[in-house]
Amino acid sequence: MKVLRFILRKEFRQIFRDKTILAMMFAMPTIQLIILPLAMNFDVKHVKVAVVDNDHSSYSRQLIAKVGASGYFRIVAAMPSVREAMQYIEREQADVVLEIPPAFEQQLIREGKQRIGVSVDAINGTKAALGGSYLVTVIGDFNRQITVNSTADPAAANTIAITFSNWYNPLAEYRFYIVPAILVLLLTLIGGFLTALNIVREKEAGTIEQINVTPIRKWEFILGKLIPFWVVGITVFTLGLAVAWGVYGIWPVGSFALLYTFAAAYLLAVLGFGLLVSTYTDNQLQAMFVAFFFMMIFMLMSGLFTAVESMPAWARAIAHCTPVTHFVKVVRMIVLKGSTFADVQYEFYILVFFALALNGWAILNYRKTS
Amino acid sequence: MKQLLVFIRKEFYHVFRDRRTLLIMFGLPVAQIVLFGFALTSEVKNISLIIIDQARDVNSQELTGKIKSSAYFITDESVTDYNDIEKAFKQGTARCALIIPAGFGNDLLHGGSAPVQILTDGSDPNTAKTVVNYLTSIMTGYQQELSKTPPLRYLIQPELRMLYNEEGNGSLNFIPGVMALVLMIVCTALTSVSVVREKELGTMEILLVSPFRPLLVLVAKAIPYLVLSLANFLLILFLSVFVLDVTVKGSILLLVAESMLFITTCLSFGLMISNTTNSQQTALLLSMMGMMLPTMIFTGFMFPLENMPVPFQVISNIVPARWYFLIIKAVMLKGLGFGYVWKETLVLTGMMLATLGIALKNFKTRLS
Amino acid sequence: MAEKVIECRELTKQFGDFIAVNKISFDVMKGEIFGFLGANGAGKTTAMRILCGLSYPSSGTAAVAGFDVYKQQESIKRNIGYMSQKFSLYENLTVTENIEFFGGVYGLPMQEIRRRSNDLIRTLGLTAEAKKLVGALPLGWKQKLAFSVAIFHRPRIVFLDEPTGGVDPVTRRQFWDMIYEAAASGITIFVTTHYMDEAEYCNRVTVMVDGKVEALDTPARLKQQYQADNMDEVFYRLARGAKRSAD
Numbered sequence: 001m002k003v004l005r006f007i008l009r010k011e012f013r014q015i016f017r018d019k020t021i022l023a024m025m026f027a028m029p030t031i032q033l034i035i036l037p038l039a040m041n042f043d044v045k046h047v048k049v050a051v052v053d054n055d056h057s058s059y060s061r062q063l064i065a066k067v068g069a070s071g072y073f074r075i076v077a078a079m080p081s082v083r084e085a086m087q088y089i090e091r092e093q094a095d096v097v098l099e100i101p102p103a104f105e106q107q108l109i110r111e112g113k114q115r116i117g118v119s120v121d122a123i124n125g126t127k128a129a130l131g132g133s134y135l136v137t138v139i140g141d142f143n144r145q146i147t148v149n150s151t152a153d154p155a156a157a158n159t160i161a162i163t164f165s166n167w168y169n170p171l172a173e174y175r176f177y178i179v180p181a182i183l184v185l186l187l188t189l190i191g192g193f194l195t196a197l198n199i200v201r202e203k204e205a206g207t208i209e210q211i212n213v214t215p216i217r218k219w220e221f222i223l224g225k226l227i228p229f230w231v232v233g234i235t236v237f238t239l240g241l242a243v244a245w246g247v248y249g250i251w252p253v254g255s256f257a258l259l260y261t262f263a264a265a266y267l268l269a270v271l272g273f274g275l276l277v278s279t280y281t282d283n284q285l286q287a288m289f290v291a292f293f294f295m296m297i298f299m300l301m302s303g304l305f306t307a308v309e310s311m312p313a314w315a316r317a318i319a320h321c322t323p324v325t326h327f328v329k330v331v332r333m334i335v336l337k338g339s340t341f342a343d344v345q346y347e348f349y350i351l352v353f354f355a356l357a358l359n360g361w362a363i364l365n366y367r368k369t370s
Numbered sequence: 371m372k373q374l375l376v377f378i379r380k381e382f383y384h385v386f387r388d389r390r391t392l393l394i395m396f397g398l399p400v401a402q403i404v405l406f407g408f409a410l411t412s413e414v415k416n417i418s419l420i421i422i423d424q425a426r427d428v429n430s431q432e433l434t435g436k437i438k439s440s441a442y443f444i445t446d447e448s449v450t451d452y453n454d455i456e457k458a459f460k461q462g463t464a465r466c467a468l469i470i471p472a473g474f475g476n477d478l479l480h481g482g483s484a485p486v487q488i489l490t491d492g493s494d495p496n497t498a499k500t501v502v503n504y505l506t507s508i509m510t511g512y513q514q515e516l517s518k519t520p521p522l523r524y525l526i527q528p529e530l531r532m533l534y535n536e537e538g539n540g541s542l543n544f545i546p547g548v549m550a551l552v553l554m555i556v557c558t559a560l561t562s563v564s565v566v567r568e569k570e571l572g573t574m575e576i577l578l579v580s581p582f583r584p585l586l587v588l589v590a591k592a593i594p595y596l597v598l599s600l601a602n603f604l605l606i607l608f609l610s611v612f613v614l615d616v617t618v619k620g621s622i623l624l625l626v627a628e629s630m631l632f633i634t635t636c637l638s639f640g641l642m643i644s645n646t647t648n649s650q651q652t653a654l655l656l657s658m659m660g661m662m663l664p665t666m667i668f669t670g671f672m673f674p675l676e677n678m679p680v681p682f683q684v685i686s687n688i689v690p691a692r693w694y695f696l697i698i699k700a701v702m703l704k705g706l707g708f709g710y711v712w713k714e715t716l717v718l719t720g721m722m723l724a725t726l727g728i729a730l731k732n733f734k735t736r737l738s
Numbered sequence: 739m740a741e742k743v744i745e746c747r748e749l750t751k752q753f754g755d756f757i758a759v760n761k762i763s764f765d766v767m768k769g770e771i772f773g774f775l776g777a778n779g780a781g782k783t784t785a786m787r788i789l790c791g792l793s794y795p796s797s798g799t800a801a802v803a804g805f806d807v808y809k810q811q812e813s814i815k816r817n818i819g820y821m822s823q824k825f826s827l828y829e830n831l832t833v834t835e836n837i838e839f840f841g842g843v844y845g846l847p848m849q850e851i852r853r854r855s856n857d858l859i860r861t862l863g864l865t866a867e868a869k870k871l872v873g874a875l876p877l878g879w880k881q882k883l884a885f886s887v888a889i890f891h892r893p894r895i896v897f898l899d900e901p902t903g904g905v906d907p908v909t910r911r912q913f914w915d916m917i918y919e920a921a922a923s924g925i926t927i928f929v930t931t932h933y934m935d936e937a938e939y940c941n942r943v944t945v946m947v948d949g950k951v952e953a954l955d956t957p958a959r960l961k962q963q964y965q966a967d968n969m970d971e972v973f974y975r976l977a978r979g980a981k982r983s984a985d
Contacts, residue, residue: 002842002845003842003843003845005842006838006839006841006842006843007839007842007843009838009839009842010828010831010835010839013831013835014828014830014831017830017831017871018649018651018830020647020648020649020652021649021651021652021655024652024655024656024659024660028655028659028660032663032664035682036663036664036667038678038679038682039667039668039673039678039679039682040667040672040673041673041674041677041678046676063526089533090700090704090706090710091710092696092699092700108524108526109524112524112525113524113525113526113527114525114526114527115526115527115528115529116526116527116528116529117528117529117531118528118529118530118531119531119533120530120531120532120533121533121534122532122533122534122535122536122542123534123535123542123543123699123703123704124542124543124674125535125539125542125543126543127674128532128535132530135528136528136530139526139528142526143524143525143526146524147524159482159483159484159513160478160483160484160485160486160509160510160512160513161483161484161485161486162485162486162487162488162505162506162509163485163486163487163488164487164488164489164490164502165487165488165489165490166490166491166492166495166498167456167459167489167490167491167492168459168491168492168493169492169493169495169498170492172492172495172498172499173495174495174496176492176493176495177493177494177495177496185663189659189662190659193654193655193658193659194655197651197654197655201650201651204570204650205826205829206822206824206825206826207826207827207828209792209820209822209824209826210820210822210826210827210840211843212792213790213791213792213815213818213820214815214840214843214844215812215813215815215816215843215844215845216843217812281390282388282390283388284563284650284651284654285388285391285559285560285563285567285650285654286388286390286391286394288559288654288658289390289391289394289395289398289559290390290394292394292398292555292559292658292662293394293397293398293401296398296401296402297401297405300402300405300406300409300410301405301409301410305410305672306410306411307414307494307496307497309414309415309416309417309418309465310411310413310414310415310416311409311410311411312408312409314409315405315408315409315410318409329462332493332494333460333462333493336492336493337459337460337491337493338460339460339461339462340460343457343460343461343462344461344462368791368792368811368812369791369792369793369794369811370792370793370794
């Protein structure tokens with residue numbers, strides 16, 4: 001235990017000596033947390049429409065006006081021909097081309113039926129599907145509207161009156177979803193990368209030899225590396241919570257003690273992962289790439305950007321094998337819903353398991369004698 | 371010239387000796403293509419839904435039957451108490467709940483309007499919104515079925531055409547994104563380390579006293595990474611075509627040329643970072659941690675750029691990946707020619723020259 | 739008969755097909771300055787790493803300070819000091835911080851560390867530099883400091899791997915004075931070198947060629963045996979038959 005104190009003193013000194021790294025450790029996550037959530041918005045609003053009206057009738061104008069007024073679309077151009085309108089799509093200035101054929105109104109009144117052309121830039125699947133379905137809805141409304149206008153008795157329909165409420169986030173704002181996620185992400189990156197680089201750095205500098213020839217115990221050495229970054233991580237976490245509150249007005253609904261308990265366990269797991277990478281690699285570039293590779297996978301699978309439930313079964317299985325998934329889930333639960341320990345205890349045991357397994361593995365794989 | 375070749379060969383040795391880094395370098399795009407292609411979907415599925423049917427009449431059962439048969443939901447009817455919904459939300463076992471009050475059928479058939487209530491866990495707003503949309507459309511369908519309204523007198527039928535993507539291949543949008551992201555990260559990190567490592571190990575001094583011009587040293591450092599990145603690009607292209615069934619619509623030659631330009635830009639970025647930092651650790655943290663999220667977000671392939679606040683849309687202009695993303699989309703997926711992307715190409719060229727200039731200038735000052 | 743602190747029998751280390759150390763046997767006595775000579779790639783460092791408990795041998799036996807190199811590496815480590823070829827103190831820590839850290843790792847109490855550290859800095863004449871980062875010191879100082887740190891916890895044996903590489907003759911001379919002083923205080927010195935004039939300072943030397951011990955005796959007797967005027971010539975006669983080139 002006494003030896004550990006000396007190791008810790010040395011590690012802390014080294015961390016605080018490098019001012020650039022120190023600034024990066026604290027400033028980079030803070031700045032990114034302030035900026036990024038503003039940029040991450042999944043809402044598709046304002047699908048850009050280029051219209052080609054070959055009819056110029058009262059109905060065609062009404063229809064175009066209705067599309068424009070629906071709130072989903074922004075009409076960016078009215079072009080005389082489809083060929084010209086297509087140029088807007090090619091230049092990414094429009095997402096949809098709406099084409100009203102000649103004699104649209106005449107035929108609609110005479111035959112009761114008419115087709116109009118809707119061409120969607122389908123490269124962005126989500127946007128295409130949404131834009132298409134919004135347009136179908138608007139046109140459906142228009143159908144009903146002109147039918148109602150021209151018939152005498154409006155059908156008294158039996159309607160289901162739907163009311164809905166979004167709990168914990170009444171306006172369904174993304175910041176509530178994104179901010180905790182980004183916080184987790186930054187914590188993961190900081191913890192994982194810094195520790196991954198740490199032991200490897202000693203390997204490259206040759207100082208690890210000097211350590212290996214001392215009677216230092218393996219767990220003392222690993223713990224000596226772990227604790228300082230754990231402190232850094234908890235500080236970053238606290239800074240992050242402050243930003244979430246100060247900038248985004250998110251104050252955890254649940255208990256702080258629970259939140260910090262989880263953060264503590266999670267950090268141990270992430271740092272253990274970094275150390276493990278560090279014991280397997282020979283130089284910093286390698287360590288960074290290996291760490292990055294796994295972080296990338298963890299991040300994409302963790303439910304940070306897309307819901308885990310929607311993934312195919314095999315991907316869900318992988319997602320459950322990464323600590324990030326569980327921590328993201330729990331932070332959202334505690335911060336937004338005020339879940340209690342009883343609600344999230346399963347996740348806690350999983351995180352503790354990861355922390356023990358990864359650190360144990362790192363200690364086992366760190367060899368003083370090769 | 372011969373000296374340059376010797377130099378380039380030395381750099382190649384460095385790169386190829388490190389098998390693990392090489393493996394990761396090519397493993398990264400493979401993993402991303404698999405994940406984006408098969409695992410990640412913006413579609414929302416398998417949502418756990420609690421149904422509390424207090425009416426238990428013919429109509430309510432018809433309605434819940436329809437919901438249960440939908441592929442979007444996994445329904446749970448074991449919860450009967452309103453208060454248990456909150457518990458389920460807090461434990462994360464349910465995402466939403468539908469409450470059909472007593473007298474539903476009666477209200478619907480005779481009262482003209484029957485209230486139902488949807489509760490969602492708003493901590494995931496995307497899912498919450500989607501749930502409301504799904505349920506609304508199921509209920510609207512049921513209601514129309516029930517009311518047997520006469521067919522509309524006027525019917526405009528939209529004829530939907532999916533441009534560039536008739537099969538509805540969901541992978542199209544992210545492929546240029548993955549290309550941009552992988553190339554950016556790999557190129558920048560590798561080059562940024564290559565110079566700093568020599569500084570750390572003290573071998574830089576040997577290079578500096580050699581009769582090479584600084585430009586030559588930089589070129590020699592960059593060329594192996596250029597070659598590797600190009601191979602990386604071709605790998606992604608190959609995987610897109612053969613694993614994800616994407617058809618390359620435009621000219622491959624133009625695609626390769628534009629990618630070379632982008633890779634060179636990233637390499638210049640890396641050189642700039644390495645010339646302004648003093649340790650591998652700083653260089654790596656800057657080029658990977660500092661660049662990863664901004665590149666992911668400001669490229670516009672995950673989050674639509676036009677939704678961002680205006681200052682961010684302005685910021686996104688300085689992210690090279692953004693321009694490359696536009697170019698690849700136009701050339702590869704839309705089959706457009708150089709005439710359509712010359713502006714983006716010009717911007718990238720400008721960025722490349724500027725960063726290379728700064729890198730070179732710093733390198734020279736170090737010399738004197 | 740003096741006490742044996744290192745006993746080495748048929749010690750072998752193999753990396754794949756390559757036999758780095760081939761059945762070497764020797765004893766080192768307490769208080770001795772034991773020179774370990776050989777060309778680059780002769781296997782000196784590999785042998786030394788085994789004795790320090792940094793590397794497992796492939797076969798043979800060896801005991802350092804009475805502890806087995808297969809099973810009791812950690813006990814060995816408590817009794818030795820080590821100074822590697824490559825400077826390996828922390829460049830971004832100060833002189834005192836480095837001393838304090840390594841002293842602490844060997845379990846010395848803080849007051850003891852302070853006391854010895856002050857003495858050390860004074861004798862090294864580093865008082866002005868005590869608060870400077872080690873990375874900023876000139877090479878000669880770094881080497882002297884590294885040696886002092888290696889014997890700071892008063893080990894029974896200290897292993898020095900080419901300690902004077904790249905150091906000027908005056909500093910080398912001072913360095914050897916330090917070695918003598920340490921030996922006089924009872925520390926056994928195990929030193930590798932390829933400076934043959936330094937070999938003359940040793941009590942006994944072994945010459946390694948291609949992983950084998952080719953000669954082992956006092957410098958005087960070796961010169962006599964090979965009818966040479968100096969160790970340089972002895973070394974040249976033994977090593978010219980070497981098949982391994984420098985690495």
